[in-house]
Amino acid sequence: MADTTMRTVRELPEPTGKRFTTTSVILLLLPLVLLAGVLALIVATDAGLGDRETPPIETLNIPKVTLPEPGQIELEIVNDGPDPITIAQVLVNDAYWQFTIEPGNTLDRLDSATIAIPYPWVKDEAHAISMISETGVVFEAEIPVAIQSPQTNAESFTRFALVGFYVGVIPVSLGLLWYPSMQRLGRKGMSFILALTVGLLVFLAFDMWEEAHEVALGVAGAFDAPVLIPVLVLLTVAFLMLVGHLIRDKTGDAKGVPLAYQIATGIGLHNMGEGLAIGAAFALGEAALGVFLIIGFTLHNVTEGVGIAAPMVKDRPAWRHFVLLAMIAGAPAIVGVWIGAFVFSPLWTTVFLAIGIGAIIQVVIDVSRLILRDQQRADEPAITWPTFGGFAAGLAVMYLTALLVAA
Amino acid sequence: MSRNRMNRRTLLTAGATGGALAGVSTLPFLFAQGTPPPEHPEHDPAATPTEHGGHFLSSTVGDIDVERLGWDPSEFVSSFDYGEATTMQDGNVVREWRIVAVEREIEIAPGVFFPAWTYNGQVPGPTLRANEGERLRIHFVNGSTHPHTMHFHGLHSAYHDGVTGIGRGDILPGESHTYEFNAEPFGCHLYHCHSTPLKRHIHKGLYGTFIINPDPAIRGDLARSRHPDSPDSSEWQEFVMMMNAFDTTFDGENEVYALNTVAFHYMKHPIVIDRTRPVRIYLVNITEFDPINSFHLHANFFNYFDTGTTLDPTLRTVDTIMQVQAQRGILEFSYANHEPGLYMFHAHVSEFAELGWMSVFDVR
DSSP, X not given: OHHHXXXXXXXXXXXXXXXXXXXXXXXXXXXXHHHHHHHHHHHHHGGGXXXXXXXXXXXXXXXXXXXXXXXXXXXEEEEOSSSOEEEEEEEETTEEEOOEEESOSEEOTTOEEEEEEOOOOOTTSOEEEEEEEXXXXXXXXXXXXXXXXXXXXXXXXXXXXXXHIIIIIHHHHHHHTTHHHHHTOOHXXXXXXXXXXXXXXXXXXXXXXXXXXXXXXXXXXXXXXXXXXXXXXXXXXXXXXXXXXXHHHHHOSOOHHHHHHHHHHHHHHXXXXXXXXXXXXXXXXXXXXXXXXXXXXXHHHHHHHHHHHGGGTXXXXXXXXXXXXXXXXXXXXXXXXXXXXXXXXXXXXXXXXXXXXXXXXXXXXXXXXXXXXXXXXXXXXXXOHHHHHHHHHHHHHHHHHHTXXXX | OHHHHHHHHHHHHHHHHTTTSOGGGHHXXXXXXXXXXXXXXXXXXXXXXXXXXXXXXXXXXXXXXXHHHSSOHHHHTTOOBOOEEEEOTTSOEEEXXXXXXXXXXXXXXXXXXXXXXXXXXXXXXXXXXXXXXOEEEEEEEEOSSSOBOOEESSSOOGGGSXXXXXXXXXXXXXXXXXXXXXXXXXXXEEEEOOOSSHHHHHHTTOEEEEEEEOOHHHHOGGGGGGOTTSGGGGGOEEEEXXXXXXXXXXXXXXXXXXXXXXXXXXXXXXXEXXXXXXXXXXXXXXXXXXXXXXXXXXXXXEEEEETTOOSSOSEEEESEEEEETTOEXXXXXXXXXXXXXXXXXXXXXXXXXXXXXXXXXXXX
């Protein structure tokens, strides 16, 4: 790797050794000055297109709909179109309704506003909210199942923390409890378990990718959230690999307890994503089958503990490591539920999920390397029955337990 | 827009203070800004607080800018345009109107603007009214950018039918035409543009009511109350109401329903009725996209004359009638035995009611 870099550098033209002079600074700034001039010209002349006489382009993003109390509906809206929007009237279930809008009913590009509607919403029923603009364009928001939004108080904080504990900390800890059994495994057994870890991580990455895209659809179009996902994933992988290389120069390839921590971190970000999904489902009233949803996620996440424990089998780490690993991988679910239920933001959720995908991909690379090295040491090809079987089993277990989360 | 917000604040303040008042009696209080609530000793204000401790109002917020609109729906509802009448040497009357088709934006709900096609800049167009047997000449000028016509529901020649491709056909932008025919049969009729595509030319706003008064000399005493020359008619309080709707998103479904164009206008500005005098309504359904519309009167019953072409009611003692598009009729009723108050009337298609076709009479 280093050699290649060196060669590439040599092929570049030799630096002339000249320092910046007045001329070179002017030459550096010239294109920028010209660009500013061209932009000014375009603005001044409308790029030769003449005055735009078409109706304004109106698009509205509705990141949040809440039911803070009986008889009250609240909406957050963001103007993500190029032109200002004036919200003239509001309808609930095809009936014009009284409302207030703060700070005002005209929204410039990327401005946001809060609409409050005194409406006697009916528990467990669907409600549709329409906003009609000055020009008669209609924007729609949906409440699939009307349930009062969680209140931000100590009781709900505790309740949601418990939910996060059930879906995050408990299953990961239970999975880690297989550690003693895993120590009895032979080399082939270990290959199987490590490959299983890769399988489940790959599944989680795909799972998060789907989730991220779903959430990204709710982000104001101007932010281009769907493109943000691959960009952040690549950046995260590259950054973590950079950090990994810096560490590895001293300690060699990732393995053992440090690798377990890496896996736990990736899984932690994933579980935070799950927490967000659960919290948001509660907030949106979609979690009518709340208990079933929690059971599903709990079962789904047990395998994650196995994945974290796998690379440490030969290390005999101190028990505090297990507690810490369980917290790193599981506790973010609690934070996720809180965020999802109280301050859900599609944009930030997309960002977190994308970073999580990057972290998991980086861990997949490290664990795969570990398997590859073990296989080479045993003079075996990378794909043997134990590694293939483990990989397939990891994917299969995650897929099958995911069926339980039929939210 | 600041005007709207101002109005909304006023409304909400009124809503908060009036929250404990009972039922319908608070509606005008909320809508009629600046008017104090009527004294009503029989109702204890605190007696029937509604559920959730407040009122839930299905209505638009704010009010339209009547000056900007160019006509006032509260005046339109009782305006009848008799045009210019000339009595010829043979004693026959020729009645003439000048109608110009123009395009303009109209405010159909507070803050919601619709790019309308109009007759004389208003929707509905002027209510043309004539007496049975007169010669009518409607000088039509197309001042818009699309071909238009005036198609009258009445008796006339094919040449003056006002339909694309038939007789005089489309009147192109800048062109004009005089539609000419006799005023017959008597009744409650309508006119509208019949250019193609028909749906668009109607729902964009090219329509109006066309009334022909029965001649008592031919039809007998029963016709007297419907003829302006007879003193009997002055006793009546007459109104014209077109049930119309607007598709602001152009998807073939209406976003706003109304009586005479502006959603909830007669909720915010109740139509004042003198209960000692009888009421007659010329009602026309011109709603596009929906198969029927309806009219329901609260706390009262009326006689109904379908199409208004008879002097005997076609339906007696009803409180709800339905009309298909272009169906129309005359409603006659009285509040003589009612106590004063606010009496609602609205489409008994609840959806239309909540989308704007809801009104009240302020019976005094």
